[in-house]
Amino acid sequence: MAKFPEAEARWFKNVYVCKKCxxxxxxxxxxxxxxxxxxxxCNRHAFRSLRKK
Numbered sequence: 001m002a003k004f005p006e007a008e009a010r011w012f013k014n015v016y017v018c019k020k021c022x023x024x025x026x027x028x029x030x031x032x033x034x035x036x037x038x039x040x041x042c043n044r045h046a047f048r049s050l051r052k053k
Contacts, residue, residue: 019044
């Protein structure tokens with residue numbers, strides 16, 4: 001698969017993963033750091049950024 005900046009931005013920009021149930025969620029980084037974003041499945045506020053392979 002070709003790697004170009006536009007595609008990587010769609011896949012990885014502002015994507016966070018719930019630390020408990022591993023659900024992905026797109027959100028602005030400042031809201032995630034402030035704890036205002038919660039998981040849709042388990043309602044937790046603990047997220048990590050998506051890891052690139």
